[in-house]
Amino acid sequence: MIGSLIFIFIISLGVLPGFSKGADLLIKNGIILTVTKGTLPKGDILILGGIIKQIGENIQAPQGVKVIDASGKYVVPGIIDSHTHIALTGTNESGAAITSEVDMREVLNAEDPSIYNALTGGATMVHTMHGSANPIGGQNITLKLKWGKTSEDMIVPEALRTLKFALGENAKQANMPSLTAARRYPMSRMGVNAIIRRELLKAKNYMQQWDRYLEAKKSKKPPKNLIPPRKDLRMEALAELLRGKMVARCHGYRADEILEFVKLSKELGFKIACFEHASEAFKIAKELAAEGIGISVFLDSWAYKVEASEGIAYNAAYCAQKGILVSINSDGGERMRHLFNDAAKAMKYGGLSEEEALKLITINPAIQLGVDKIVGSLEVGKHGDVAIFNEHPLSAYTRCEMTIIEGETYFDRAQYLKEREEMEKRLKDQKKKGEI
């Protein structure tokens, strides 16, 4: 029943092909939390062509621009989820331990209802990833949650290219006991480390082969039987990582394996953008801060696995205070709907300020994804990605009322409830007439 009510709203948006040039919108009289440039107790935001053109008081609406009255409501940057698996047909390529050749861009699913659910929680952008079943997984992708548009329209071209790594229990399949099947290598933490080193060394070798070939081809007298090396997509992806064209996003829990992986990255020469989950990050906060590596964590969720048993709720706040770039993620579709609740918990557990807590779900993940120039805060020149809440987003009573991406409204709670009411009435009438 409810499902069909959702459908009315969704179908009204349509599954329209074509790209969006960005819309025009004026949000008036809201309490604007810019996150990076302070708070306007009563202000307006003018978005033209999907870009924020003006933030201030008493902005006049140009001809034909739609106006939203946000009186008494809180206007915040659209929430960014730095680690999830929604909008994809498939999560893990578990047929092999090293699968850098797979690209999540090939399996986008713009029809995943989780996209719409995320909008209801004020989320506008996600970094959706390969799973953690493999020491080296696949290439991830950053999307804007433009529900109703094509999958290509959702891709954020400005985002960093990232490669998924995983350490610990998932990568060594500790929680998939099988009495019959022979197990896959690696089955230990040292194996995980060793296989990653081995594959990256293979990639270095691959790059050298190609360099030699290209040099020989360019030379004045190229050898008679010059054939290029075989192009190997798995090695190509690792080569991109080693060349700095991609960064590593590494799933890991324990302090020891995280430090080992940092050592590995320095030995082989690739950049780690962020550790995922990192329950024990607080133990090595100094080292992580010195390396400039971020973390993307849950707030008050731990001990669901042996390797997460030493997690603490203060992890996020403590690490943030030590200078680490911290983001809070959902790792799925459910938590994504209330990341603002999790951010608020960082005020209780660790004493972050309101602004610092909001950063965990806005500008910090934006920096981690390399898109801080276009999203993550409300500033002139950035994209018009906005969420409007009825209470302060960090209040336990808050609800997201509207979610706007590049000036277009993708979620409107009042509209949705109205249409649900109309649908209910229609169904009741049909029942009365005996049509159903």
Place this chain on the structure above:
Amino acid sequence: MKIQKNLFFVFLIAALLVQVPTSKADVGPTYAIINCKIVPVTSPAIEKGVIIIRNGLIESLGPKEKVAIPEDAEIIEAEGLIAYPGLISAHTSLFLEPPKEEPPTPMIVPTETQEVKKGMNSDLFAFKLLKPKKSTIESYQRIGVTTVLVAPERGIFAGQSVLLNLNGEKAEAMIIKNPVALHINFATERQAYPSSLMGTMALLKQSFLDADYYSLCQAQFAKAPNGIKRLEYDPFLEALLPYAKEKKPIIFTCNNLEDIKRALRLIDKFKLNALLSGANEAWRVADILKKTKIPLLVTLNFKPPFTSIYINQGEELKEKAEKEIYPANTSNLYKEGIKFALTSYGLTEASSILKNIQSAVKAGLPKEEAIKALTINPAQFLGVNQILGSLEPGKIANVILTSGEVFEEKTQVEKVFVDGILFKIEKPPKEAKPSALNIAGSWKATISGPMGEMEMTVEIEQEGNEIRGFISSSFGKWEIRDGVLSGNDLSFTLAATIMGETMEMNFSGKAEKDTIEGTIAFAGGKAELRATRVPKGTN
């Protein structure tokens, strides 16, 4: 007992060796079909015309006054009937006896990253797996289908398809073109690589890159082998080369709109000559398809895919999707001016094919377009339009004579010509009564023939009227196939394998709650089978 068993064994072997003499292909009679309406498809309809069939081909056709009837022609009176070209289903998986499935090997990956790749059947030829079945042929002829493309189903590289005329049960005589195309599915494997769709995409890309590399190395080696280490022979790549390098046609089966986009990306990247099959969400990406002008083999199986936005928003919308939105796929394509063929891919019963054609027409596809989509369009897409797809002199004599306009509820197909061979269409066999009797379980059976007795155990599975299972004996496990239980009448085919040779035996008899009795017939003789149920709890 031992001597009896050996005699029985010998008896069975002897039966296997009995040769059934095959008849040579005869030159059939010359036919003159007279007084019918003719719908050639590629030219205007003829109200009252004549078609002359000679030597399996259409010799001539035209208005009654204009066509002379040869003296040696057998007259087929077709007053009140309409003649259409035999219908073509450009993607099916009929008659395929899939190769023995290996049980999934547990992944054994010691230290080297050498994944167990599966689904790479580029060198699997459909025509090698054909077992034409009379009842299937008849059911397709009954709805006017005379030509089918048969493609292997499983795997990412599923194999190479064959185009068949439904003219009998001898595979060789049925083949019109072989191979037709390489079929690729966006499928995944289990307990092997690739087990995910993104893995499959990586595998597809890597395979085409490897085909390039393989051909480059081969060319170098062929030019001047001295000094070059030869590349290891790869049967998978050898079979892929004609499609990757010589641009022979590849057919991608697309189950949703993202599959269509995935296929188009591959086609563009590797400059492939391709067609899209399935394409049940084609209307949702009509703008892209219009630009590429890629041939579409659109399935009549209008099921919404599991990814569809229309089926996870409640029962009401799901029903609407199944009954209205997806059946309107083809009429939407027609409105966009996109050319397509219709196929029965995914539909197993011939009756549901006709039903779905009717619902496509009801949803707005003009009848003439549906006819074209089942005749000249698939013929053109598959490159056989010089010999199939319409009623024209010189083309193969695939003609169907219908009692009324084709696809109408009351219309019956009365006569079918395939390769100029006349088939009379009979009423469909009586629907098997749903059986109240359940014979699933374990049974102990004795087969007694002229040469003695043999004991065996029988395991039966039952689903409605369908019976499946195995008979186990000292010879091994024999599969029970095509079993039907109608009331108390039980029939099935037994695939008996002895020393590597498989022989089919047909059982027919009566079943009760705890007993089965009947006759098993095989080439060269028959035997009695009696079985009693093994009560539960005993070994």
